[in-house]
Amino acid sequence: MAEPFLPYGRQVIEEDDIAAVAEALRGDFLTTGPQVGAFEAAFAEAVGAPHAVACINGTAALHMTMMALGVGEGDVCIVPSVTFLATANCARYVGAEVVFSDVDPQSGLMGPDHLAEALQRAGGRRVAAVLPVHLRGAVADLPGLARLAQDAGAVLVEDACHALGSAHRSEAGERPVGACDWSAASTFSFHPVKTIATGEGGMVVTADAGLAERLRLARSHGMVRPEGGDPWWYEMDSPGYNYRLPDILCALGRSQLAKLDRFVSARRALSLAYARRLEGLSPHLRLAHDPEWSRTAPHLLTILADFEALGVSRKAVIEGLARQGIGAQVHYIPVHTQPYYRRRYGDQALPGAAAWYARALSLPLYPGLDEAGVERVVSGLARTLGLGDRI
Structure with missing residues (x-):
């Protein structure tokens, strides 16, 4: 009998994962229900972040973050060239330009020297965001990158889609990727080849309550329901997207996160x-x-x-x-x-x-x-x- 094919990556789904999804299917909500908040709370605790906002995939997580930070026309985002397309595309989705940084050829990571050179190539334009990628799960030099980004007036946004469970080590100890000690936000993916799977799914974590609220607006059409209004009333100040993660997938995410x-x-x-x-x-x-x-x-x-x-x-x-x-x-x-x-x-x-x-x-x-x-x-x-x- 032929040996099974070994893919480069795949999900691990066990019986309790299937049971969690089945339980959600038997519930009242298939989407926008209690599983979403429960998954967000569990994820925030797992990475040491005050706020977590679930969304439909890692690309949406990056796009929402650019929107919520107000990145737009006339801005520049610096992105390492060795990454998936989405890290750069999220800047273009909001009208910003991309300056690509080089990477270390041994690790694939953007370092402070690469960022400094890319900042020079930005040519005096406003650099709104720097997006280091924790490629393969290896953690970029967050303190070094954060210092340069701050000096340039830019925010740091971690593309942590590869790095759930990774940590930054220093003499002070270990800090999990997602704690946002040096960044405005960290984004994650739950694609089947990632550390935990929801089928498709993503998350943005942040220590900024205001940013978290803007992320929630961005994932659901920009729609709000003002207090004291009619029961059916909603308003949209600016457009968002339908980037919601269904309860079914959040149930799977919670089960996977426990592992x-x-x-x-x-x-x-x-x-x-x-x-x-x-x-x-x-x-x-x-x-x-x-x-x-x-x-x-x-x-x-x-x-x-x-x-x-x-x-x-x-x-x-x-x-x-x-x-x-x-x-x-x-x-x-x-x-x-x-x-x-x-x-x-x-x-x-x-x-x-x-x-x-x-x-x-x-x-x-x-x-x-x-x-x-x-x-x-x-x-x-x-x-x-x-x-x-x-x-």
């Missing part, structure tokens, strides 16, 4: 298993770097490979792994190279992003994987690279 520690522990253990098995496989292959301040809850298991030195193309490696029932992916194509942004801003040289992209390859990582699966992946990788069965 966060277990899921994170499993991801960390699997990452260590990969590190042991990859060590010594080839001098031209290594794991992506996590900075010393990052207590990473791994979302992706990314290796950096010198494919030219290995004598094989990345496409051939991905196809060779697929023939062995092993999925792989590339995270990400630098956003500044996308046709839309090239037409808008021209060709740009970001050598760190180019070096990262040339070598990055993500291998299977999810709590349902076991060490035998890791052994199978690394053995398959060794065969595909022509290194023999080295495991």
Whole structure:
């Protein structure tokens, strides 16, 4: 019998998750009901944030945040080029321009030096927001980035869609990603490949009560019901969107959130298993770097490979792994190279992003994987690279 296919990421849904959704389906509310507030409260507690606002996906979380912060025409947002499209697109949704920053080629993260250079390229325009991405779950240098953003008059918004369960370490201790110690807001995603899943879903957390209220307006058409008005009355001061997360999905999110520690522990253990098995496989292959301040809850298991030195193309490696029932992916194509942004801003040289992209390859990582699966992946990788069965 053929071995099961191992995707690069997938959800882990258990019987209690199914029971939680079934219970919500039997309730009075399929949307805008009690599960939403309960999920928000549990999530805020989990990440140490005073306020949490649920929405339909991570992209919506970013868009709502730009709206709620008043980012708009004439503004600039600085975004690392190694990220998913949504981090940059959220600025364009509100009419702001994007200045792409370079990244460290070993970690894929935007650092203070990269931000300082991008601020110079902003050319005196108002920089409204800086959006560091905690790529793979590795935490960006939040204190360093926050100092530069503050000096530039910009707010820091963390794209933490990869980083639920990660923390920033310092001599003072660990602070969870989402506590918003250095940022105005942090955004999360609950796509099936993320640390917890709701199918689709997102969350914005913040320490600012006023920002939280504006986020709630943005997710539901900008609609308010003034006190003392007629029972049917509502008003809209400015348009919002229908970005509400249904009760059914919030019920799944609450069930999944209760397993966060277990899921994170499993991801960390699997990452260590990969590190042991990859060590010594080839001098031209290594794991992506996590900075010393990052207590990473791994979302992706990314290796950096010198494919030219290995004598094989990345496409051939991905196809060779697929023939062995092993999925792989590339995270990400630098956003500044996308046709839309090239037409808008021209060709740009970001050598760190180019070096990262040339070598990055993500291998299977999810709590349902076991060490035998890791052994199978690394053995398959060794065969595909022509290194023999080295495991």
